[in-house]
Amino acid sequence: MKKLVAVLVTLAMAVSFILPAMAEDTIKIGGIACLTGPAAMYGVGVKNGVDLYVSELNAAGGIDGKQVEVLWEDDEASADKAANAYNKLVQNDGVCAILGPVVSSATDAAADLAASDGIPLITASATAYYITTDRPSVFRTCFLDPFQGKVMAAFTAQELKATKVAAMYKNGDEYSVGLKDAFVTEAKALGLEVVAEEASADKDVDYKTQLTNIKDSGAEAIFLAYYGDVASLILTQANELGMDVMFTGGDGISNITDSISDKSLLTRMYYSDHFTNSADSEIVKAYLAGYQAMYGEMPSISFSATAYDAAKVLCGAIAAAGTTEPDAVVAAIKASSTEGVTGTITYDDHNDPIKSAFILTYDAQGNQVFVKQQDPQQ
């Protein structure tokens, strides 16, 4: 009997030594996303993207033979819950890095804590500018809205071969003015002549006056810093004025098919987006096939792709650093160049990604057509 007890005690001790050793063989990453509530669609999309990458990585042997485990916490898109989730993951679960949160307000709360702890955090979807400001350990894989103005300026110069361009924007609207400023600055830097910058007011329906001025200025392409509803009015009225020009715009344009009546006008419209399922590169096809196999459906939001890339950037950085020690991982992210599904991602001084955007247009029936992946000019 005594012997049996001794054996059991020995075994128990052995197991208690082995268990932490086994735990050392997995790399724990914390995931924070709004998995319930009104923004759940985005949270679930982000989680799906991360889980897809991690399962692929683990199937291929993980990082240096260690499996990667993502522990998810639901923040319900609230800043308080995101902070609680961060504390639980870092203090109780001992994760080495955070992926997420999803919405900007929640991300701000978690990013604040991550920055003071020096824990690396990568969000796939928070587009507010201040998220990464003065927070050296906080990164993102989605680009900021004004970045698209830069990309579209490069596209206008290289692909549309325009030399004279004009821009239209809504006065007093952050999205619109930011986009327009980025476009105009980059267009000038690329040697394009910006012949007109025409403003409009909120809820305007008549853009003929601005268009007449632009027509008079001889612009060959017009950048529309608007959402699709306004862009559809501009396209229709430009056609009425008999203008023979091309139109470009940012991701706000993507709902234009809902509001335009004459779909044939859309063949003149080019716009950028974070991601499209219709891109024809190998890496995108592999991503879509993997997503389809794992979830039985195609990804419906582009943040699944940026989340996939966020996981790839983080895991790549951990592998490159050879450790989960936060400072080393942050330095590795900063120096990384990751070939993701949404383009090759490198980081600028503000920890925002420099990567390509997906340029899209439409056929005469209003179906989305993928044009190319446009890199910003460096």
Added chain:
Amino acid sequence: MVLFLNQLINGLGTGAIYALIALGYTMVYGIVKLINFAHGDIMMVGSYAAVVLMVNAGVPFPVALVASMLVCVAFGVAIERVAYKPLRDAPRICSLITAIGVSYLLQNSAQLLFSANPRPFPPVFSIPPLRIGGVSISFVTLLTVLVAALLMVGLNLFVMKSRTGKAMRAVSEDMGAAKLMGVNVNMTISTTFAIGCALAGIGAFLYCIAYPSVAPTMGAMPGLKAFIAAVLGGIGILPGAMLVGFIMGVAESLTKGFVSTQLSDAVVYGILIVVLLFKPSGLLGRAQREKV
């Protein structure tokens, strides 16, 4: 010069739409003495009727035009019966507030029924713009200006020459006396609303052809501009409303084109203040002596 002419034509196009809506406004105000703030929203109702008929039911556009005018008329007459008639003897401020209420009721009902997202209006004409030298005039602009002018002339004849028109003027001058003289006041007021709303229906159609996007709040801004045109033209005076509608459109377009986009509304409302300071009865209005 070409640029100036082009901007002038843009202004005439916008102005014609203001004029068209102002005609209905000024008729109702001139005869019933009611500022029908829901007039712009009747236009919105007509636009949705046209979209539903043309897109969802596949009705050809002339039929849809007549049908949406009838919908506007039905709404106008019903609103008059339910909301305005019981208040005819109440202080004027009551019916004014009721009109604002009706306006919000229509907007929010439309939002509930059709959601706040704008719906596209199907293309009706695909006629290339007319070009004279460097000046291009779009077909929609031509059509709107023409329709507005024709309707103004027709309506003016109707009010001045026809029997119903005579009854309308009588009701406008003195409702009590008209009743004593055997004029059917209720019928006359209903007819006025019916005509005003039919005009809103036509206005809705032309507005949608020019700006092919239909939304629950689409009537608010043109309604307000048309109201200003009606006031400035001299309330109840059809040619006045028409004239000021055009002036406002041109002033807006020239300000946007040559001064600043932000200032265009300020200029329009500035005109309102200046005109009312110097001629409170409107541009073509005659000062009325208070009868004692």
